Amino acid sequence: xxxxxxxxxxxxxxxxxxxxxxxxxxxxxxxxxxxxxxxxxxxxxxxxxxxxxxxxxxxxxxxxxxxxxxxxxxxxxxxxxxxxxxxxxxxxxxxxxxxxxxxxxxxxxxxxxxxxxxxxxxxxxxxxxxxxxxxxxxxxxxxxxxxxxxxxxxxxxxxxxxxxxxxxxxxxxxxxxxxxxxxxxxxxxxxxxxxxxxxxxxxxxxxxxxxxxxxxxxxxxxxxxx
Numbered sequence: 064x065x066x067x068x069x070x071x072x073x074x075x076x077x078x079x080x081x082x083x084x085x086x087x088x089x090x091x092x093x094x095x096x097x098x099x100x101x102x103x104x105x106x107x108x109x110x111x112x113x114x115x116x117x118x119x120x121x122x123x124x125x126x127x128x129x130x131x132x133x134x135x136x137x138x139x140x141x142x143x144x145x146x147x148x149x150x151x152x153x154x155x156x157x158x159x160x161x162x163x164x165x166x167x168x169x170x171x172x173x174x175x176x177x178x179x180x181x182x183x184x185x186x187x188x189x190x191x192x193x194x195x196x197x198x199x200x201x202x203x204x205x206x207x208x209x210x211x212x213x214x215x216x217x218x219x220x221x222x223x224x225x226x227x228x229x230x231x232x233x234x235x236x237x238x239x240x241x242x243x244x245x246x247x248x249x250x251x252x253x254x255x256x257x258x259x260x261x262x263x264x265x266x267x268x269x270x271x272x273x274x275x276x277x278x279x280x281x282x283x284x285x286x287x288x289x
Contacts, residue, residue, distance in 0.1 A: 119157035126151035145174050152192055161199035168193040184227065187216035191231050203238050210235040229258040233273060236280070245284035252277040 130151055133144040148171040155164035172189035179185055190213035197206035214235060217228035236251035256277055259270040 119154045122154040123151065123158055123160075126154050140174055140178060142178075145171050145178075148174075149189060149192055152196060156192075156195055156199055161196045164196040165193070165200070168196045182216050182220060184216065184220050187213040187220075187231070188227065190216070191227075191234060194234065198234075198238060203241060207235070207238050210238065224258050224261045226258065226262055229255040229262070229273070232258075233276065236276070240276075240280055240283070243283075243287065245280050245287060248280045249277065249284060252280060 126147060130144065130147045133141065133147055137144050148167045152164040152167035152171065155161065155167070168189065172186065172193055175183060175186050175189055190209045194206040194209040194213070197203075197209070210231060213231045214228065217225055217231055221228055232251045232255040236248040236255065239245075239251065240248040252273060256270070256273045259267070259273050263270050
């Protein structure tokens with residue numbers, strides 16, 4: 064059934080894929096029990112589909128259920144548990160609850176630093192997520208060092224055209240722009256745009272969002288006289 068779910072997602076039929084995954088969950092709960100790792104996987108898969116459909120409240124509910132099972136069955140340091148922590152944190156940010164997201168993001172970061180090392184790309188992803196939770200609470204000065212560290216890790220460990228690096232650059236540029244440091248924001252966005260154009264092409268929605276942000280920074284810098 065999960066292979067069929069993947070086909071449905073590729074066809075853009077997310078609602079049908081969600082219904083199918085809910086059926087899989089029901090079967091697994093009945094046969095394997097609510098505490099089976101496979102049951103938690105179905106919960107996680109439903110949450111991922113809800114992320115795609117921009118339903119963060121429902122996504123949060125399923126992530127919490129998956130996390131409870133995975134912590135109980137797999138333990139707090141299992142990679143699947145840590146992934147669910149980060150997913151739940153991201154869902155809470157999208158639901159407008161960055162304060163609730165922060166402890167989940169911090170726990171994911173701390174555990175991955177312990178298990179994978181401080182320079183792991185997964186740690187960079189956690190740094191990026193934690194920075195998002197902080198920035199959305201207005202804690203921009205606290206968020207910025209985490210983003211700079213994420214950028215440094217990606218630059219050292221990923222290809223020069225890494226989409227993850229591009230997103231971290233955009234996030235850091237947003238903070239610098241909000242601090243009226245348009246000069247650095249412009250450099251960061253130029254770098255991100257170069258990556259997006261190479262990876263996704265000109266005209267891609269993600270590419271054009273970065274281009275629009277860059278144009279806005281250039282105009283702001285001109286108006287600011289810097």
